[in-house]
Amino acid sequence: MTDAAALVEAVHRRVIDTIAEGPMPAVDIAGIVRTLAPLTPTHVLDDVVARVAARVHGLGPLEPLLADASVSEVMINGPGPVWIERGGTVSRSGVSLDRAAVNLVIERIVSPLGRRVDQLTPCVDGRLPDGSRVHVAVPPVAVDGPYVTIRRFVVPDVALEMFAGPPVVALLEELVDRGANLVVSGGTGAGKTTLLNALAGRVSHHQRVITIEDAAELQLEHPHVVRLEARPESREGGGAVTIRDLVRNALRMRPDRLVVGEVRGPEALDLLHALNTGHAGCLATVHANGPVDALRRLAALATAADERLGVEAVRDHVTAAIDAVVHLGRSPGGTRRIAAVAEVTDHDRVRLLAGDTEVCSPIARAARLEAEP
Template sequence: MFNLRTSTDAEGRSRTGRLPGERLSGNAAYAQLRERIQQRLLTELSPSATRSDNAEVRQALERYFNETLAELGLPMSRLERADVLDQLIADILGLGPLEALLADDMVTEILVNGPSKVYVERGGKLELTNIKFRDDEDVMRVVERIVTPLGRRVDESSPMVDARLPDGSRVNVIIPPLSLVGPAISIRKFPKHALTPDELIKKGAMTPGIADFLRACVKAALNIVVSGGTGTGKTTILNALSSFIPEDERIITIEDAAELRLQQPHVVRLESRPPNVEGKGAVTIRQLVINALRMRPDRIVVGEVRGGEALDMLQAMNTGHEGSMTTVHSNSARDTLRRVETMVLMAGMDLPLRAIREQIASAFDLIVHLGRLSDGSRKIVQIAEVQGMEGDTIVMQDIFQFVQTTVENGKVQGYFTPTGVRPKFYARLEAAGLFIQPSTFMPTEPARMRR
């Protein structure tokens, strides 16, 4: 008999009284039930049907479930039946214990460190859940359900793979022998709703003045780089900036995993492709950038530059494709320039360093740098103008910055402030008919940003 709590337990439990994330899979009766139903699915349905999560399989699973319960003589209440059936559907057709986390809008990342430790990120903070897999094989079943529909594989000969879920969430898998804790899964969830600039202002990621300034920069077709560390919200800000692009322009987006959500009507979305099982057929970001130049784009938006494609991106920005945008991993606005230098060298072109810096100084107009603060909040912490070359050095000037003052009750306190410098490209904003109040660039009294 199933050892289930009744629905009269403490508030917050499921219909059968289980705590959120608590699994029945350790129960011997459940394991026997699951095994029998899986065998019937495999023997009585066609292979093509069992590989697809469709209505036919669900109906068959529910029928086999009721029949198997009767065969095993397992008494259950109606609520218990519904709860156990939900878990069986998740285990057999879905991603098992991860289904509940994927459905939780508060969870932004899911990190599986082997079968016994599953972490999630909520509000920028990591926390350990009570979810556990049975063993490594149980984790690998979930991995197979992720990668198989995409035509990819993960085994000892190919122990790492990048994939994405149907909703666009990014997935990385690494298994033994490279992972010493068992199969490790990292899922960056794809948000159901892309944050608008107004929502970012409410969350304290920027101020209305900064939003108006960035809107003018995008409309004036400045080349913008969004930089920051992992999980700082680069794609979120890039989505927000892209919303300022006029609707009558042709936009080409290039990504490793399709995450950008552009609302304009004339958008062509391109996505890179990894090699197949034979190690052939890969299409890189660099190849897509080169191809995009032949597609008559008004603007090119690259989800992330991380290699030799940086050189092609610079060429695009310097050959008439103004208003292009991309993201780069870095620790500061100045580090962004150094990283781009390094990535250009990765392209294999024997260019002198000064020539590379001249290309960067000519291509980039603005760097928007993001940070994730100690309380988990994400903010624009620096906006810097790339002003040109002075000798062998690229000259930069901060326009806005976030100043942290203290931490109260675990929340970072601080304020956004202009540096008092009006950008050199201000004339381009005026030429485009975009006027910003001079007071926008004047330092103000610290307005504490309480959250």
């Protein structure tokens, strides 16, 4: 048996027939290769073992893509080619899946999460063991599906200099040091979480940081971090723990700094209450098209949480709570840069402090905390 593809198929079948509980060691897979094809060269043997192991363990044929540190997103648009994002550019990978392979990938994603995905529950969000976010959609909502989107979050050691020029970096560091409440805004894939990670890494090591996320992604280089992660409801329909629940509980855990991965629901109201009652130095992200739009979105989310509050009252809360908005943009080539740093001055009004390279105005708003020495 000399054809590598045929050898992979034969070894895969033998492994499936003989595998016990737990993953089969590579040395055992190699033994099967030697049994079926004793004269296999070492370099071919190593390749066959790697390809069979990828099929049997983890997410099967997606494993080589997930092992590539340059791949930031993996997208399955139903049976056919698998698409990837690398360096901000989307392209076809060399992997193609039939429907059976797509279903196998979904099963391996959903089963460890204790979730189900079917016609009654056609969409599922979750997190892979390496921290990557995953979304699965199946028919009837996925017309040509199933669809799988894996957003890998292998946090690189990204410095603030990757997002802006030195003067703007110095401004951001000053805002963090002085305990300003900052909102990072931008579109999907703009790099909000990566920038949030870089900003939070600037927090003093003498302070206690509590992170709150829908799916834990932040990896802070900080000695005193408490990480909280939301939990979806169980198959029985209970046991859900929302971001709003976590914000409320975090306030009882003596936070010096709150870091909220993404504000997108009623937790906006609880966060605004917290920031207006002495909990300064918060960092959070929100999907928005610009600094003013970010403030309006926060106000809309908070208003929806409690309709008894008037719009003007909520806008007052936003103006008092948020010191500045850092907005991220993404070029057609995929480069992520800070488009604006804007200081909040009034209802839906901001004053531009900086673009991506230069500072145009000093900070006018009073700092909430003393700057760290």
